[in-house]
Amino acid sequence: MICQIGFVLMFVQAMHTLHLAINLLIQIIYQQHLVPLHAYIVNTNIRTNYGTYCKQKTNYNLCDKCTAVYKTCFDSYSTTCYECNPGSYLYNTTCSTECPVDIPYKDTINNMCVVTCTSYQQDGYCVESCSDNYYIYDADKQCYQFGCPEGTYNQVTTFYCYGCSLGCATCTDGIINSCITCIQGYFLQGVSTCTDVCNVNPDIVQDWTNGRCAKSCPTGTYMQTLPSGNLACRNTCPGYYYSNICVPACPAQTFPDGIVCTSYAGPCSVCYGEQVNQCTQCDSGYYLADTTFVEVCPDTKPYANLANQTCVSTCPDYLYLAKKICFSPCPTFLSIYKLNGKKECVDSCYSKSYISSGICYSCDSNCKECYGPINGNCLQCESPNYLYQQKCSPTCPSQLYTDLTDRTCKQSCPSITVIQGQYCKSNCDVNNFLYGQLCVATCPTYTYKSTSEKKCLLCNSLCRSCNGPLVSQCYSCIENYLLNGNTCTKTCPDLYDYEAQKCVSNCGTKYELTDFKSCVKTCPTGYLKCIKKCLITPPDGYYSNGDSCIQCTSKCSKCTSQNVCQACIKNYYLTLQTCSNTCINKYLYMDSTTQTCVTKCPPQLYHQESYDKRSCVEDCVIGYKFNDQCVSSCPKGMYIKNKFCTNCPQACEECTSATNCTACVQDYFLENGLCQLSCLIGKTDYKNHACVSQCDPPLFEYQNQCLENCPTNPVFYYHSNICMDTCPNNTFQNNQECLDCDVSCSSCIGPSNNDCLVCEETYYLHDQQCTLTCPYLYNDVDRSCVISCPRNLLLDGNKCVLICSLYMYSNTCLSSCPLGTYDSNFICYDCSQNCLECDSFGCNKCANGSFLNDGSCSNYCPYYYNVVLNKCEQLCPEGTFLHIDQCSASCPANTYIYLQTCIADCPFKTILIDSICYQCPERCLVCKNQYECLNCEEPYYQYKGECVVACPTALPYQNKIYYACQSECSPNTYERGYDCVKECDLIIYQNKCLKQCPYGYYGSIICKPCKLECKACNDFNICTECSENFYLERNQCDTQCTRIKDLKQKNAL
Known part of the structure; x- marks a missing residue:
């Protein structure tokens, strides 16, 4: 009997059990890759593969349906399968979509779970080769999606992983000194070596937290001795800890407080x-x-x-x-x-x-x-x-x-x-x-009252009375000194009032004795009372009358009486002992220097006539100075210079200055403001006696002269008022006249003016005619129409040019260089092979599959690969971070930035802040941040986050245990000078460690006080010096004394 696919033949239990055992053995052998499956085909009477049949008796020939995941099975239960459908996998005699942990890999060819794959394992499946962009590690036949596994490194530009040296978790190469981090049980010694024994001084302690060899334990860890004898820093202690060191039991003078050993309570x-x-x-x-x-x-x-x-x-x-x-x-x-x-x-x-x-x-x-x-x-x-x-x-x-x-x-x-x-x-x-x-209630002369000091203090040496110590605080002065304000001086700056005995600025109601700079009530004998002053003679504008002065009339500056003037005030003139603002005789001149009327002005003055008034003036108000007269205009042959009439230069008939003639005398020619016998620069105009820059019509220019007709022997041609021996450019000869070419021609031959040889700018020569448009191309060099550009010219649109205005590529002018080329001096050159973008220095961007290295595209990177810019770098640029062999924009998860490198753990003497390892400050072992230190190197001390050589006076004590500055030594330490020490090897006095006990104390280990009667002692019962009123006798202090005693104090003298 043959069952359909997915059905099982029901048979006797004995044959079922036998067949099950045989197939189980086959699966085990296959899963362990001992023998191929096809080598174990069991020839039994019952077959359950495709196309098998059954020879049992009729009553047993029944087919039953398998479970959905089974392809071939012994029964419908989940424990009797030996072949599974796609998507489920056989282990033992069971089919499942997932493989167990002890047989983890899925063989998709045979639909079985296996311990190891024959080729590679990728994401739990057995594969013939790794997928693209997966990393391959041949040593364990694994495919990794996100980079090489721990203990390996990636070969640059490939996806192959190679093993690091022993102990390395991450590395840059397979050599021994290329480690970045270490695996568990190994420690980073120096910069790049992993070791399981730290034995290089001073880094002899295994730091299990940071995976490094260190010289001391970081904060939060405790030093302990491992069974191997090595020193290690760990987060917990197996027994107790005392001063950050693990101990099996608390030492003497301490007690266990939980797992901490604490000192007992003092004495x-x-x-x-x-x-x-x-x-x-x-x-x-x-x-x-x-x-x-x-x-x-x-x-x-x-x-x-x-x-x-x-x-x-x-x-x-x-x-x-x-x-x-x-x-x-x-x-x-x-x-x-x-x-x-x-x-x-x-x-x-x-x-x-x-x-x-x-x-x-x-x-x-x-x-x-x-x-x-x-x-x-x-x-x-x-x-x-x-x-x-x-x-x-x-x-x-x-x-x-x-x-x-x-x-x-x-x-x-x-x-x-x-x-x-x-x-x-x-x-x-x-x-x-x-x-x-x-x-005293009143301070005496030469002193003043000081209310602040409540004393009589001395005045300044020049003051007789005062209100302060300064020379400017005087009320009166000593002899031969005068009071000026509140200051005593030798002389007064203005006047001295003898009656008031002080300096004054004016005499007020008194008379000023000018000769003596003083003020008096009455003038002395022989002095006139004049304008509140005492004078010997009357001043200008006054005349004497007995012992006083009388003012002259308002127009007189000097007089002998009210009716007799001797001199006049300004703007008035003396005539017949009278002052008037004009001369009575209109033919006389008013002399302002003597303020008198004169017939002729004195030397150095000019005769000025205006509005029927005559005056002697120093400067002509109207007109110009000519001899001793003021004139309205200068005579011919003179010019005005600084208001003076001055002679023109020789040969000048008229001029405006000494260097600018406007007309010349006979036989002289005017040129550039000068009169010359011949023209030096310009053309000689005989008709107008002048030198000119060009001849004006109807004159013709010939040999630097202006003529009325051109010469006829030899023949000269007329053209633009010039006599020429040949016709110029842009003209052609017609009899004795040169005619202009057409405006489009720069050269023509006639007889018509548009029979052109060369064209003007913007015109092009086409069939001896100058045109603005060409049927094909424009030759901008020789201004002609052409079908194609000559070899020495470049095509720029529809023009042939000598030089391109922007860029040249393949003898053609372009507005920019095309893709795949670069510009060098406005010439476009092709980039190198596999280069997409480049410049004169080399390639900037490579095609996929190539790497930019030093300006060229290569198939691999010799240094580091910059994934941001798709180029090779000797050093990762700023803004990127080195991870294994690549420069990335950021570090991957579970790594930290240190010196532009991605690392698994921050190194010693650094602090992790926001995924960045910052260097601790100088001399610092453990820090709070990159600026503030918590624990310093020996022999430096921590003070306000800094490591100092010596503690400052604000915190003078130096803790020798934690190397910190303190205001005083902490409990359980001893003060030795300014050092706080854990143990005292000298003598203890009040938590101080001294070489000897202070005065009044004794002891070799701890200082104890002497007896009260002892001032100093060697022991409690051995005094060496006694307190006051006691006397030393046989190492004891006693009050007995046979000498005389003080009745008040009862002390022995």
Whole structure:
């Protein structure tokens, strides 16, 4: 029995199972590419391929339909197939549209899932060859659509991928030092080498975050030692981390706070937690403020109780307070003060008390300070009393000064006080000024009141009285100096008023004594009172009359009386001792220089007559100067020069200037304004006695002369008023006359004027006629009509030209060079092979399949391929970025821009901002941006985002751990000079690292305070120097002293 395609023969279960096992074995062998499928055709009684038949008994010969995806199957279930329809693929005995992960590739020829392809794998399918624009990597038989895979690089101008050197994720070549990034487990050493062991100093640490060898870990990572022994920077620690280093357990003096190791809380000897405020007992030299250790008690609890090393707000009743410390009893070197509700141990007794046998007692009520109990033992008085002979009294004796500053009676006031009557004071009263040491209400001569300083200050040395220190602030002057305004000067600039004793600009109602530049009430004897002045003689316009002056009449400038003039004012003239504006005699001339009437003007003046008036003038107002007269016009043979009548040059009959004659005398010819015996430049016109540039009709030009007729022997021809021996161009001979050619001809032969030889511009010669249009082409060189251009000429439209106006290509003129050519000096040349656009320097654009390289088109690029401009580049130009071997307008996804290159990760000492790796500032290891540093190289320190050699005074401390500038050393560090260090190898004092303890402290590891009576010590019980009032004996300080003592302070002297 034979089943139709898509149906299966139903058979006994035993044969089904056997056949299934056999075919399963066949599929496995094929999928592993061991033997071709056709080698395994099983010859059983039951066949389920196309055209098979069945020999079972009738009851078993039934055909059933396969599932849709099966082409041939054992039954209708999805697990009994051995051949699939197109679009579905067989794995084991199942057909599916997708292949499983362990058998991933689709064989489209046999419709099966396979582990590996025999040729190439592309997008999950087995193919004979990769599609166009796919990248081929022969090593794994893969086709890649978007570039070569990790660990390979692309050969320029091809789609083939080649393996990088060991450890490279991306590279530029297959050699060992051409890596760009590294695969996991390898690190970039230097610029382009990947290694699995970082061993080149100083970059010996494996930076797993950035895939580089580094000398220190970047921010956010922790250094740890790997099982291999290599140092590595990772984001997490397997145990704990302490100071950015991974440790298996927290070190001594630290405790685990989560996974962080934190230092214990300072000098706590007993605590109930790890914090600084969880202390219950302190080391020696420290005190407990609530639950926090301190060296000096805070203001809220300022007193240190030595009994239990705690800070308290007040000492207990059974203890004494001394220097903010609670004692019981008081030390022998201090005194007991139990007055006014206080109970203290003091160095010296408070005010209004005195010491006796180590105890403070009250002074007399009148005393402020004393050394005994009565008013006679006073050292200082309370107000309102004053101290005199150790007693306090309300007033001082009359012969003494009362010093209000210290409330004492004195013989004289101290120099630091001022004297106000009988009192010594700190300052003068409000309305008084300090003069020397005295307080005065009015400042003396030569001084002035300074309201700002409340003092009498010296005037300027020239001032007798003043209101300030300047020479311009005077009220009066010293002897031999005059007051001008507020300034004292030797002389006055204008006048001096003796009565007012100051300089003035005018005398006002007084008389000006001009000879002495002063002002007086009356003129001295021998002086005339004249116009508010004292004068010896009357001025012009006045005459004397006793001791005063009288003004002349208005027209007289000098006179001897009201009726006798001696001289006249301007514009008036003296005649018969009288001044008039005109001369009485009209034949006399008015002389303005002497203002008199004269018969003849004096030398240097001209006689001017106008409107029946005669005048002597320096310059002619009307007319011109001729001899000593003013004339309306100059005589013939003269010309006007600067209003003077001046003689014309010799041979000039008339002229307008010394260089321009207008008419000549007999036998001279006028040429260019000069009169000459013969013409030098122009033509000689005998008829008009002139030199001319051309002969005017009816004269004819001949040999530079103007003639009335041309010569006849030899014959000369008439043409345009010129005598010629031959006819000129554009004419032809007709008898003794030259006739003009037609306007279209530049040369003709006659007898007609249009029998042309050469044509004028814009005309072309055609059959001895000059025409504006040609039937074929125009020859612009010889102005003729032609059928084709001669070999030496170029075709420009319908013209033959010698040179093209724009561009020339193949002996033809064009407006622009055609495609595939370039212009060089307005000549179009063909581009090179495969070049679409070019210029004189080479090709600019190549045809598809060619690459622009150094001005020519090549089949491959030796350097980098610019995908933007479709050309080869030695270096990627600005605006493009190098990715593998191509210059692109942008970097692909998951890459970053660094120095115009696309890279997978930013290198060390750079910062990623907006997909760009910016170089950190100089000397910077880790930065916030390209301008601001976070962590500096050794030995530089971070200050305001910059790396500096030394920290500035604003942040003087240099953190040697993080290399940063700080205002003070941070907790858990020690101050060593201006360095903040993690460990102190010297002696510790208040978080400072010192070579030796300061004065008053001792110790070899930590500085502790000496005893109170010790000023310096080597140990707590070994004093080397004592405090005040103590004496050193056998390394101890004691108050015992056999010498005399001070009664007030009880100190040994």
